[in-house]
Amino acid sequence: MFATIALIEFLVMHSRERAHEVSVQRGAERKRRTIRLKSERYYHPAHTWMQLADGEGIVGSDEFVVRALGVPESVELPPVGMHVNQGDPLWKIRKGTRTVVQMSPIEGVVLNANQALSRNPRLLHEAPYSKGWIAVIKPTALKANLKNLLHGAIAEMWMDQAKRLVIQRFSPRLGVTCQDGGELVDGFGDLMSDEEWEKFSREFFATE
Amino acid sequence: MVAIFVIGTILAFLLIDFIVQRANRRKEVKPVRADRFIIPRGYFFGRGHAWVYLLSSGKVRVGVDDFVQKIVGDIDEVDIVPVGSEVEKGQPLFTLKQGSRKLSVSAPLSGVVVAVNPSIASSPDLMKKDPYNEGWVALIQPKDVAAEIKKLSVADEAVSWLRAELKRFREFITAQTYPERLSPAGVTLLDGGVPISGVLEHAEERIWEAFEKAFLSE
Numbered sequence: 001m002f003a004t005i006a007l008i009e010f011l012v013m014h015s016r017e018r019a020h021e022v023s024v025q026r027g028a029e030r031k032r033r034t035i036r037l038k039s040e041r042y043y044h045p046a047h048t049w050m051q052l053a054d055g056e057g058i059v060g061s062d063e064f065v066v067r068a069l070g071v072p073e074s075v076e077l078p079p080v081g082m083h084v085n086q087g088d089p090l091w092k093i094r095k096g097t098r099t100v101v102q103m104s105p106i107e108g109v110v111l112n113a114n115q116a117l118s119r120n121p122r123l124l125h126e127a128p129y130s131k132g133w134i135a136v137i138k139p140t141a142l143k144a145n146l147k148n149l150l151h152g153a154i155a156e157m158w159m160d161q162a163k164r165l166v167i168q169r170f171s172p173r174l175g176v177t178c179q180d181g182g183e184l185v186d187g188f189g190d191l192m193s194d195e196e197w198e199k200f201s202r203e204f205f206a207t208e
Numbered sequence: 209m210v211a212i213f214v215i216g217t218i219l220a221f222l223l224i225d226f227i228v229q230r231a232n233r234r235k236e237v238k239p240v241r242a243d244r245f246i247i248p249r250g251y252f253f254g255r256g257h258a259w260v261y262l263l264s265s266g267k268v269r270v271g272v273d274d275f276v277q278k279i280v281g282d283i284d285e286v287d288i289v290p291v292g293s294e295v296e297k298g299q300p301l302f303t304l305k306q307g308s309r310k311l312s313v314s315a316p317l318s319g320v321v322v323a324v325n326p327s328i329a330s331s332p333d334l335m336k337k338d339p340y341n342e343g344w345v346a347l348i349q350p351k352d353v354a355a356e357i358k359k360l361s362v363a364d365e366a367v368s369w370l371r372a373e374l375k376r377f378r379e380f381i382t383a384q385t386y387p388e389r390l391s392p393a394g395v396t397l398l399d400g401g402v403p404i405s406g407v408l409e410h411a412e413e414r415i416w417e418a419f420e421k422a423f424l425s426e
Contacts, residue, residue, distance in 0.1 A: 046264040087266060103264075147352040148266045154358050158262065161250040161363060168249050204264055 041129065042149035043158070044105035046087070046205050049129065050137075050149065057106050057142075060133045061093060061124060064162055065102065065205070069095045070187025072121045077113035078135055084108065086145045091134050093124065098189060098197060100205050106145045108137040162204070170196055245274045245374070247367055248340050252360035254316030256426040257373075258301070259340065260360055267322060268353065269344040270301065272313055275370055276424070277339050279377065280304060280311065281406030283332045288324045288346055295321060295348070297356060298426035302345055306409070309416045314426045315348070317356045323347040373423070374404070380422055381407060384415045 042050045047064045050057045076092040084090050090104040113135045117123055124132035139145065150158055163184050170192065189197055247253075252260040257276045261269045277283075285305040295301055301315040325344050327334055335343035350356065361369045408416060 045262050045266050147354050148350075149354055150357070151354070157362050158250075165248070165250040206264055 040151070041155070042105065042146065042151045043155045044087070044103060044149055045158075046103040047162075048090075048102050048105045050105040051129075055139075056111060057108065057137045057139050058133050059090070059105055059135050059137055061091075061100075061102055061128055062159070063128055064159065064184075065093065065100060066125055066128045066132075067163075067184045067186055068189045068200075068204075069093060069098070069100060069125075070190060071095070071125045075117040075121045075124055075134070077115070077118060078110050080110050080113060082110045083140075084110065084137070086141070086148065093121075095189075097194075098201075100201060102134075102205065104137070105149060106137055106139050107141045108139040110135050111138050112136040166200070166204075170200065245278065245370055246340070247274070247370060249363070251340060251366075252316075252357060252362045253366045253369065254314070254360055254426055256298075256314040256316065256424045258313050258316040258426075260316050260357070261340070261344070262353070262357070266350075266353070268317060268319070268348050268350055270316060270346045270348055271339055271344040272304070272335060273370075274339050275373060275377075276304075276311075276313075277336045277343075278405050279408055279419075280306065281336075281409035282306060283335055286328050286332050286335070286345060288328075289321055291321055291323060293321045295319065309413050311416060311420050311424060313345075313424055316360060316426060317348060317350045317353065319348040319350040321346050322349050377404070377423070380419070381411075381415075384411075384418060 040051060043062060044050070047062045048059060049062050050059050052058075072093045072095045074094045076094070078084070078090045084104040084107065086105065086107045087103050089101045090110075091102050093100045093102065114123075114133050117132065117134070124134075126132065166184060166188070185191065189200070192200060250261065252262070253273060254260065257273045259271050259273050261271075263269060283304050283306055286302055287305065287310075288302040289295060289300070295315040295318065297316065297318045298314050300312045301321075302313050304311045304313065324346050325334075327342065328345060335345070337343065408419065411419075
């Protein structure tokens with residue numbers, strides 16, 4: 001008697017489970033299509049971005065960094081007037097004991113830094129590509145620098161693959177949808193052990 | 209009696225729920241596979257079966273994909289161009305050696321070779337064991353990654369390309385190995401049953417040369 005009920009229950013649950021999987025996958029695909037990266041934004045492989053406005057480069061941290069840290073506690077901005085090379089450390093984002101040092105996507109002189117971030121570091125998390133910008137840089141070697149940056153469809157592909165790679169390399173628990181793994185949990189770094197975080201940040205944010 | 213029945217049923221349900229949930233947790237996100245070849249996320253593939261992995265420093269690691277590793281079988285030695293060499297996309301980057309036979313792998317991107325994997329010289333089997341991590345071959349500072357990376361395949365495109373390559377290889381090896389069986393009307397294929405793993409280990413030098421020409425040029 002129990003066995004019969006158990007069997008029926010098992011079959012019902014199993015079929016529901018499968019239906020759920022399919023719908024989750026469909027949902028994830030729809031979502032991915034809507035998250036489009038603007039084509040004129042250029043990405044450095046260490047997960048920083050640069051967008052040109054009137055010949056000046058606005059730089060910042062990309063959505064991947066923001067996802068990794070979640071809401072930051074502080075952002076250490078670069079000093080105005082500083083000269084920086086492409087790939088050199090330019091700003092720091094802190095959360096608890098963890099710090100991400102971010103690299104400048106271009107070479108140039110820092111003209112301005114987003115002081116609103118020192119008062120309200122949340123901005124970085126809310127809008128990494130707009131209100132959460134980090135600095136404005138006067139480019140000094142733009143043409144050469146652009147050869148090392150990704151943009152357009154390939155940037156989009158690279159970002160998507162980076163997210164999936166994290167899930168594959170570290171743990172499926174970091175993904176929102178376990179089956180497909182297109183999106184990462186917000187603040188997924190919190191789910192990593194210190195050792196994992198060390199390995200992860202070295203691979204994704206360090207330049208050497 | 210009824211109470212026992214009810215409690216028993218509830219227990220049975222809980223047990224089933226537990227088992228189902230545990231089974232779900234076991235499912236892990238696995239690398240994509242094209243037939244039996246591994247294609248990891250985030251890796252870009254050149255037409256000549258060299259892979260490219262973009263490091264956060266902007267440099268790229270280059271290695272040989274799982275397809276070539278499986279087909280070639282054991283590699284005895286890898287000859288890499290010296291550190292500091294400038295290579296153009298499509299030029300020879302390194303040579304895989306097995307006994308007296310060799311295959312030249314072309315550079316998937318132009319740039320300067322800034323390092324070679326120090327472990328490869330002492331244990332070339334790393335390339336077969338872990339082709340995408342420990343088995344990397346060269347570290348390159350690319351010249352124009354923005355333009356050249358667009359020509360490589362990634363993700364689903366890489367999967368379908370590798371599937372097509374596998375099909376092409378089956379046709380290739382059938383034609384090379386059994387030319388006498390070909391009907392005048394065209395190629396007679398062995399229906400997907402050709403064993404792929406280490407198939408070149410037993411092939412003559414002539415087939416190695418033809419393979420290099422057909423599959424390893426950018």
